[in-house]
Amino acid sequence: MLSDFFEYIEISRLKGFGMTVIPLPEKTADFLIGCCEQIIDANERGEHKRSVLILATIADTLIKCMPRAEAINSPFKIMYIYNVMEYIAENLQLNPKLEELAERFFVSRAKLASDFKTVTGMSIKKYTTFMKLNLAKIMLKKGYSVSETAEACGFSDDSHFIITFKSHTNMTPKEYARKGDYMHG
Numbered sequence: 001m002l003s004d005f006f007e008y009i010e011i012s013r014l015k016g017f018g019m020t021v022i023p024l025p026e027k028t029a030d031f032l033i034g035c036c037e038q039i040i041d042a043n044e045r046g047e048h049k050r051s052v053l054i055l056a057t058i059a060d061t062l063i064k065c066m067p068r069a070e071a072i073n074s075p076f077k078i079m080y081i082y083n084v085m086e087y088i089a090e091n092l093q094l095n096p097k098l099e100e101l102a103e104r105f106f107v108s109r110a111k112l113a114s115d116f117k118t119v120t121g122m123s124i125k126k127y128t129t130f131m132k133l134n135l136a137k138i139m140l141k142k143g144y145s146v147s148e149t150a151e152a153c154g155f156s157d158d159s160h161f162i163i164t165f166k167s168h169t170n171m172t173p174k175e176y177a178r179k180g181d182y183m184h185g
Contacts, residue, residue: 024065032058043134044141048089056082059119080105081119084112085127092132093154098124133168136161140177149173 024032035058042051059082084105088096101124102109116124132153139149150161165173 028061028065032061035061043138046138048131048135049086052082052086052089055085080107081116084116084124085120088124088128089131092128092135093152095154096128129164129168133165136165136173137169137176140173143177146173 035054039051039054042048042054084101087101087104098109098113102112105112107115113124116122116127120127122130132155136149136153139152140146144152146162147158150158153161155161155164162172165171165176169176171179
């Protein structure tokens with residue numbers, strides 16, 4: 001399924017996430033590809049809440065496709081993790097930390113970290129960075145400056161933003177914005 005998204009996802013970066021391969025029927029894979037396309041559309045429109053809802057649908061679908069032993073208790077985890085994901089997406093500029101999230105959602109830090117990783121396949125920090133960079137890409141494509149983008153995405157300063165952006169995309173924010181103009185303009 002991910003092979004259709006080489007333009008959006010650098011597949012080689014996923015190897016370190018410890019992901020589980022779940023065999024999918026063709027109809028399910030087609031449905032999930034459609035969901036991914038809707039996420040891309042939602043992110044381009046700045047509809048982050050819609051994007052998170054679609055992500056929750058994807059996670060729920062994948063859990064239903066998992067072998068039974070792996071899926072036990074997952075539906076219970078998914079609801080509160082969905083709420084955590086939504087909160088992070090809506091509050092990127094506040095830089096939500098694990099401690100704050102655990103307190104807000106009335107769970108221990110260890111349980112939140114474990115459940116989040118189980119449901120999403122990534123740490124809260126990686127997810128937050130992923131969401132920040134998605135928002136940054138949208139803002140840069142819309143012509144926002146590097147400083148405006150860094151601030152809106154919750155980076156401590158422009159330098160930290162540029163370093164993080166480049167380490168994940170292999171280009172600076174300005175290069176990305178120029179590439180976007182070339183590709184879309």
